[in-house]
Amino acid sequence: MANCWKHAPSLNLDPIPDSEQDDWIMAPPLDVMLANNLWVIICGLLVFIMTVSVGFLEVGELGTDMEISLLKTMLITGSAIFLMAFIGFNTAFAPTLGGIIGNPSYNGLFLGGFSSDANQLLTGAWWSTSGQGLTTGTYFLFETAFASVTLALVGVVVLRKVKLQAFFAYSIVYFILIWNLPAAWIWNPQGWLARMGMADFAGGLVVHGAAGAAGLGIVLQIWREEQKRGRIESIQVPYKLNSGWLTLSILLLWIGWFGFNPGSVLAFNNSAMTVVLTTFLAAASSFLSIMYFRYRMTKKMPDLIYATNGVLMGLIIITPLAGFVSPASAVILGLIGGPLFLAGEKWFSRFKWFSDPVGLFPGHLLGGLFGVLMIAFFSQRTFAVASGNPVAQGNSPIPNGLLFGGGTAALQQLGIEALGIAAVMATVFVLSYLSVWIISRAMHGILNREQL
Numbered sequence: 242m243a244n245c246w247k248h249a250p251s252l253n254l255d256p257i258p259d260s261e262q263d264d265w266i267m268a269p270p271l272d273v274m275l276a277n278n279l280w281v282i283i284c285g286l287l288v289f290i291m292t293v294s295v296g297f298l299e300v301g302e303l304g305t306d307m308e309i310s311l312l313k314t315m316l317i318t319g320s321a322i323f324l325m326a327f328i329g330f331n332t333a334f335a336p337t338l339g340g341i342i343g344n345p346s347y348n349g350l351f352l353g354g355f356s357s358d359a360n361q362l363l364t365g366a367w368w369s370t371s372g373q374g375l376t377t378g379t380y381f382l383f384e385t386a387f388a389s390v391t392l393a394l395v396g397v398v399v400l401r402k403v404k405l406q407a408f409f410a411y412s413i414v415y416f417i418l419i420w421n422l423p424a425a426w427i428w429n430p431q432g433w434l435a436r437m438g439m440a441d442f443a444g445g446l447v448v449h450g451a452a453g454a455a456g457l458g459i460v461l462q463i464w465r466e467e468q469k470r471g472r473i474e475s476i477q478v479p480y481k482l483n484s485g486w487l488t489l490s491i492l493l494l495w496i497g498w499f500g501f502n503p504g505s506v507l508a509f510n511n512s513a514m515t516v517v518l519t520t521f522l523a524a525a526s527s528f529l530s531i532m533y534f535r536y537r538m539t540k541k542m543p544d545l546i547y548a549t550n551g552v553l554m555g556l557i558i559i560t561p562l563a564g565f566v567s568p569a570s571a572v573i574l575g576l577i578g579g580p581l582f583l584a585g586e587k588w589f590s591r592f593k594w595f596s597d598p599v600g601l602f603p604g605h606l607l608g609g610l611f612g613v614l615m616i617a618f619f620s621q622r623t624f625a626v627a628s629g630n631p632v633a634q635g636n637s638p639i640p641n642g643l644l645f646g647g648g649t650a651a652l653q654q655l656g657i658e659a660l661g662i663a664a665v666m667a668t669v670f671v672l673s674y675l676s677v678w679i680i681s682r683a684m685h686g687i688l689n690r691e692q693l
Contacts (some may be wrong), residue, residue: 258541260519274374276509281383284504288386291497292318297391297490299400300598304481310400316409318633324416326351329388330381331431332613333421336368340433343425352377369430372629373507383504385450388420388496394452395597395673398460401478407680407687411459412678419455422672423447423665430558438619438654439661440639442628443505445561445612446665450551453606454666460595460674462681466688474593474627484545491549495524498556502563512627516563520556523563523575528557530579550586550600554578557608564628565639567622574615578643581611610662617655618642 268274290426296314298308319614325333328345335347353362366373367380375383377570380519425434426632427439439446463474502520506513533552535543555575559566562574585603597603640650649652 245367249573260596268371271509274366276374278375278379278508280381280502280509280513281507282375284500285379285383285386285498287497288383288390288504291316291390291494291501292321292386292393292618294396294490294493294497295390297486297493298546298549299397299599300484301483301487301490301549302401302480303478305483305486306481307400309405312406313396313400313405315497315550316405317392317396317412318389319466320409320412321385323390323418324413325388326384329421330384331386331417332417332425333424334367334369334380334384335429337425337431338430340393340431340436341425342422343429348377348624354382370507375507386423386500387444388424390501391420391444391448391452392416394449394601394605395430395455395459397601398402398456398463398595398597400688402463402476402596403459403687404684406682407677410680410684411676414672415455419669419676420670422650423451426665427661432666434657434661437660438639438657440616440625440654440658441613441661442564443560445609446662447559449557449560449605449609450613450662451665452668453602453609454602454626454669455673456597456606458670458675459677460597461674462677463592464688466681466686474569475595478596478598480546480598482544482546487545487549491552495521495552495556498524498560502560506564506628510627512564512624512629515624516628517566518568519563519566519571520559521577522568523550523559523571524555526572526575527558527578527582528553528575530551532579532580534579534583534593550582551579551600553600553604554582554650555610557605559610560614561612563614565616567621567624567627570619570621572620577611578608581607610666613658613662614655616642617647617651618644619655620647620651621645 270278293311296310299310327350328353330345331345331348335343337343347358357363360562362377366375367377370380392412395415396408426434427441427447429435467475498520499517503513503516506516528548528551531554532543535547555578558574558578559571562598566574582603585607586600589597589602616639619641622638622641625639638656641647643651677687
């Protein structure tokens with residue numbers, strides 16, 4: 242059974258609890274540690290850019306009168322940094338309680354509070370990253386950027402509909418619990434899915450799939466409130482394309498993905514550069530694919546919104562596999578992305594009880610889950626090992642995929658990935674819906690009174 246997670250499980254040289262000693266490995270040389278920390282800090286900053294870039298995407302698709310989106314994405318960024326430092330980083334990435342959630346008190350509030358002896362804040366490395374030598378501050382910045390952009394993806398379904406103060410209240414629960422549970426299960430080496438062998442390189446499920454599940458919980462509450470107002474269909478948010486904003490958004494998101502996927506190697510090495518190739522090839526292939534298939538459907542040159550969604554779909558699909566596959570496999574996966582998005586767009590458009598103008602469900606939800614399942618088909622062990630996926634507790638690294646002779650081990654991996662999808666999707670959906678339902682009760686509804 243493979244035991245794979247985003248970050249190689251390794252520990253610093255300080256005394257550690259017995260429960261963590263099975264994951265201990267030697268720290269790297271000082272020059273390697275410095276290079277890795279600089280690399281991951283830069284990548285984390287690129288990922289932070291993506292949160293506000295989602296705001297640019299919303300303005301580009303929904304019109305310049307939606308500049309409230311920029312305030313929303315700034316609110317998300319500030320909330321993520323504050324709340325993840327407060328306790329969310331611990332609940333996701335501290336040694337876990339029974340493999341379910343990180344120990345909230347492990348590092349103290351606000352990364353150790355006023356203590357100069359906080360866990361590896363000045364020296365050493367965060368307990369699960371000693372193999373790369375990442376300090377607490379570096380690792381915190383990187384993972385907080387992931388949490389931030391995930392909520393930005395969730396938030397594309399709330400524009401014109403949900404009170405900003407209600408969404409802020411939701412962000413508190415999100416950065417303390419909702420985002421943190423999938424991260425603790427899959428990216429924390431002590432998580433129950435990680436120990437089973439669940440693999441998700443940079444967030445096909447933890448980010449994109451889970452964002453779709455959280456969004457479903459929100460749109461369900463929106464629909465319930467719209468029904469109470471006598472609606473028989475959910476109010477559809479119209480497109481008002483702005484080419485300048487849309488082009489800027491996809492440019493920044495594509496650049497940001499340089500930090501998103503290659504940064505998830507957590508080391509400055511040849512594997513990180515290979516991940517750059519797989520990421521960019523998948524995006525380019527998906528762009529060409531969607532342009533071709535859309536042209537075949539309409540006999541007209543596709544507009545900018547399809548070009549944008551083609552690039553995004555390729556980036557989303559490759560995210561959970563980027564460190565596990567060859568450049569040629571990335572091209573194949575990208576080519577699949579075009580028709581997959583078009584089919585998903587057509588299918589989701591049949592439902593009239595929610596509005597999804599920016600494509601959370603046919604893009605991030607469908608693409609993310611598809612990419613996670615493709616791990617069992619396209620992975621190659623050589624790439625997976627090079628990108629930092631470990632051998633833990635005597636288990637083998639991620640196996641070769643079914644297309645590369647993986648056999649029964651690959652089938653077993655497929656079952657683990659499917660189990661992880663089911664567990665995360667159900668949990669995030671339920672927690673998201675319950676959160677917005679409670680917020681709705683407290684605020685007498687989450688809907689804006691100035692709806693369309």
